[in-house]
Amino acid sequence: MPGIVPHRHCVICGKAIESDEVTCSDECQETLEKERKKQRNFMLFMMAGFLVLLILLFIFSPKT
Numbered sequence: 001m002p003g004i005v006p007h008r009h010c011v012i013c014g015k016a017i018e019s020d021e022v023t024c025s026d027e028c029q030e031t032l033e034k035e036r037k038k039q040r041n042f043m044l045f046m047m048a049g050f051l052v053l054l055i056l057l058f059i060f061s062p063k064t
Contacts, residue, residue, distance in 0.1 A: 007016045012028040023029045 006019045008019050008021065009015065010017050010022075010024040010028055012023055012031050015024045017024045023032055
């Protein structure tokens with residue numbers, strides 16, 4: 001469409017930004033990094049929980 005400059009939107013606040021950027025400001029960048037860290041920690045916690053359950057399953061499974 002003529003007249004529309006190629007752009008993206010900030011993944012945090014939704015403001016229009018240059019097409020090669022991900023966030024619009026340092027504040028949004030910090031928020032994005034905090035969210036990614038939370039997601040990584042949650043994923044590690046879930047994997048550790050799954051591993052513990054798997055180990056418990058093998059330890060307490062009936063022997064035949």
